[in-house]
Amino acid sequence: MIPFNLERAESLEQALEFLDRDGTEVKIIAGGTDLMVELREISPGEKGPGTVLDITPIDEIRGIKDDGSTITVGALTPHREISSSPIILQYAPLLASACSTVGAAQHRNIATIGGNVINGSPAADSVPALVALNAEAVFQSKSGERVSLLKDIYLKPYQTDIKDDEILTAVRFPRLPEGATSSYIKLGRRNALAISRMNVAVVLVIKDGEITEARISPGSTTPTPDRITTAEELLIGKEPSEELFRRAGQAVSEEMINRSGRRWSTPYKEPVIAALTARALGEAAGEGV
């Protein structure tokens, strides 16, 4: 651990002002559950942030809003609040389920969705669900607002395109379409307090026995989070079946290898992401498949 200054921002304006003035060495702290671990690993002599900016007093970027079509989740909203929110449970249940699997209760009470998104871990639980929801990330800086498709902010594992003077203020996404079903499956080594070995979020719309929309978003699978359109396309216009879902799962693992190549962990991940995907699709499609 290295010493650093701790600054506290009481408002968004104050925070943006501070970031504008001192652009390079500042690290934002929200719940701190990623950042504190990271700071502890910096040994004396190594370079680290000179200042840590605490944004937790900023109420404007906390909480869940629903305007009837779009749901906005403030960056400071903790996982616990998301997983128990009636809005999320009704219009984006896969996100509630993803957030309910983060760490243990202690983490979920303090760790925020903004931190989860910006930390950029390939195993982050909320991110695949957000990508499946077609979420956008909303950034604010002194010079204004920037909105980007959430999946596009990721440059590589643990790195987003956030600028030094920006704060993530919210993630937002359209309500799931009428009749849509969804599922989020996490595979961890333990039943609690486990980082995802792999996970997957899916959304299906089935009309008159035919799949009309499909979104498949796996975690810890591709270098940056994304929907796997090759697998989604397989499903469109088809009747849901176990066999079909297996093929979609297969397509996800093929795409994983296309993007990441064969790595030390591929022998395990290849069959497992296929199985998890098939299972999530089955869960979303419900009884009878």
Add this chain to the structure above:
Amino acid sequence: MNQNPEIIGTSPKRVDVREKVTGAARYGSDLKMEGMLYAKVKHAEYPHAKILSVKTGRAKKLKGVAAVATAADVPGNPAFGAIIIDNQPIAGDKVRYLGDAVAVVAAETEAIAEKAVSLIKVKYKELPGLFDPRDALKPDAPLIHEDGNLIVHHKTRRGDIEAGFAAADRVIERSYSVQRVDHAYIEPEVVVAYFEPDGTLVVKGSHQSIFNIRSAVSGVMGLPLSKVRIVQASLGGSFGGKDDVMSVLSCRAGILAQQTGRPVMLSNSREDSLIESYKRHPYFMDYKVGVKNDGTITAMEIKMVADGGAYASMTQFVTWRSVVHATGPYRVPHVKTDVYGVYTNNTYTGAFRGFGSPQITFAYESLMDEIAEELGMEPLEFRRINILHDNDITATGQILDHTVSVGQALDVTTSASGWEEKRARFPKENSGRIMKRGIGLACSYRGVALGAEGVDATGATVRIHSDGSVDVATGLVEMGQGLKTIFSQIVAAELGIPIDKIQYRPTDTSLIVDGGPTVASRSTIMGGSAVKKAAIGVRERLFQAVSEKLDVAPEDLIAADEKIMLKNDPSRSVAFLEAIALALETGLNLSCFGWHLSPPIWWDEEAGKGDAYFTYVYACQIAEVEVDPETGKVNVVEVWAAHDVGKAINPDTVRGQIYGGVATAIGYGLLEDVEMVDGVTKTMNMDEYLIPTAMDVGKINAIILENYDKYGPYGAKSIAEPTAELCAPAIANAVYHATGKRIRDLPLNLERIVLGHKLIKKKRRVR
């Protein structure tokens, strides 16, 4: 005679519970002292290298640094050890693993000490490293210590092994391996060392076996034993893990305290602890078994290689326990077992709850299921044919002259778990479901206390004070297992007084004579016997005073309900307080020391035979699991654990031991693995070294069996370690039942279940 039997066999509130739950208990890192310095260690940068030079000049000059010590500053012996004197608190000529220290620093703050460590420059000549004990045994292997890489070779011989195989209808061979695991106590190691004005070195901290630590410190510091005081702070878990490593920390801090004349705290981070502290031995185990078609075992030939790491530590003793028990609780007329403990450049290995048994139990209990399968028998049926009974002879030639209860343990666990029905039903139900159910069992026998590996004796002092309060002191330590409560119950029982009258004295080497280590599940049977003797001794003095007053024979008195009374006429009595006054008036000494020496046992190392332990405990555990064969996830649904403890002096404590031991074994079976690649520890903190949470343990049914043992206090034997040796093989057998996959290497993690082998990460994380 048992004076106040009511309290034996009950579960009074733990005597130290209040201080622990209120946070008042003082653990090692709470022991801040005025003027105290903080120490940090400069660790080795190669797993095996000659040290050419250590440059400490820049570190010494840093503001706030009080001392920098290297091997040249060690005042006494350069090393310590139980049998082989090889463990160097500060390495001099050579480093042998990455946890070795080349220098230690004391400074005003931890941050300054850390900075100073980064300024120390060491020149090395790297030597070829050995990371697999089987490589270390090759004739051309480089030497880690001058006398060769073999730490020890133990053997067991019974009958005629060739004749045994000749009598067999089939010979079955299997190999198993187990990984390196960490104790993962919640509190990493910590000490505070300082000198008293009279020149006594005091080291307080998270100590387990205080007398072992005292002798190490005495040797390395060049101080007489009488001038070293080791004091135990409240302990945040140990499980066998806070012995040698605490000796190392104590010596390092002691040297710095001597150099600076100030108190020095040395506190390990979790990373330090994972790299530096000793682990449970990884084993490679080859079994060859002869069986008849009717299921009788005729012979077993066993070869095992244990990875001892850089220092011998307890390897001789750990592997001896393995060589004695390697055949399991079965009748095997012809036995040839060889166990080799070997040096490598990995983190050294030593004592860990189980002590050489979790390894072999995994092998022989997996094997029993495999043989049963080959013979077309059910695992239970096959075990019943071969298990030990009263008066049977063990692999080491010992006649078991007590109640041999492994059969009873099998009976109660199988009936409690619905074994027969589930064995038949699960396979039928599994085809239609994602999560496959399975149920598996494992049983064991285990020698109690140190055994013939050494002299086993321990002492206790019980003092009665003039106001009726009583205190007890022993050299054995509380580490969460409940020893203070058990010993207080024994004193309460023998003196006929309530348990809240009894105070447990600090565990301090200056307060009592060396009573050996707190290990080998020996505290209740050995320490309890010593406490009982001390309590009886002091009670006899009260009886002497009372017998004069009442004019009766002392033998006719009993102590109960805070009175000394006539056995046949309780109306004739003297209050406990009055009895004390009577005794003190006549000048009687109301402090008594009890010493307990184990019954005679023997071991012939050359012949590989002996009466290895004076008694044994028996157990069986059954695990019901669900397995997801597509992802490799295993959930332990429920466990049934039956343990014969002789007599449960405190049943809640026995159950607590069972719950904890099962949880430890679930971690061993499914999750835990201190991964090392070329001597580098890759699991550096608890995010990568995964232990089970409450959500991973499942329901545990603790079943206590009581078969009186003549050698224990009130018939009690032991419980701590056997609880941790069974669940891993029970799980492996259950996974086989569920999926048909036989996994012969631990842990059964996601990758092993899916692929049958583990994945090796190529990327290294160097410290």
